Amino acid sequence: MAGLRSGQVAEAAGVNIQTLRYYERRGLLPEPERSLGGHRLYGGEAVTTLRVIKAAQRLGFTLDEVAELLEAGRHRHGRPVAGLQERAATKLAEVDAKIADLTTIRTALAAAVEAGCDDLTVCASSACCPIPFTDLAEENRHAGPCC
Numbered sequence: 001m002a003g004l005r006s007g008q009v010a011e012a013a014g015v016n017i018q019t020l021r022y023y024e025r026r027g028l029l030p031e032p033e034r035s036l037g038g039h040r041l042y043g044g045e046a047v048t049t050l051r052v053i054k055a056a057q058r059l060g061f062t063l064d065e066v067a068e069l070l071e072a073g074r075h076r077h078g079r080p081v082a083g084l085q086e087r088a089a090t091k092l093a094e095v096d097a098k099i100a101d102l103t104t105i106r107t108a109l110a111a112a113v114e115a116g117c118d119d120l121t122v123c124a125s126s127a128c129c130p131i132p133f134t135d136l137a138e139e140n141r142h143a144g145p146c147c
Contacts, residue, residue: 003035003041003042004041004042004043004044004046004047005039005041005042006020006021009046013046013047013050014050015054019050020050023053026067028066028067028070029046029049029050032046049070052070053070059091060094060095069087072084108130108132111130115129117129
């Protein structure tokens with residue numbers, strides 16, 4: 001009986017054995033055959049599947065989403081996976097929204113650093129505070145030197 005053992009598959013895919021077993025428990029990898037001695041024996045496709053899982057995670061897909069994509073791929077029989085374009089477009093929109101949020105946060109933090117803000121409470125009460133304390137009423141802010 002030929003096949004790759006757990007350590008060989010994990011090394012070839014760039015993951016550790018615990019990750020391999022976790023993906024197996026989650027159903028992302030099919031249960032491998034067993035040698036007469038009880039060792040797991042994986043086919044070469046297991047390495048490819050692990051690489052696909054890790055690449056999809058780097059692209060922002062959750063393991064649940066990866067599982068759905070893999071399941072759809074297992075039933076496609078040579079046809080394109082239905083929904084991959086839609087799922088990728090949705091994920092792209094999520095990434096764009098996160099980038100916009102992070103850009104807003106970065107702008108506020110850079111302004112706080114530039115303004116010399118050193119005390120959150122003092123800064124929040126300053127009229128020139130660049131941190132967006134939206135809950136503060138304008139009349140509660142005091143004019144004066146910045147932070």
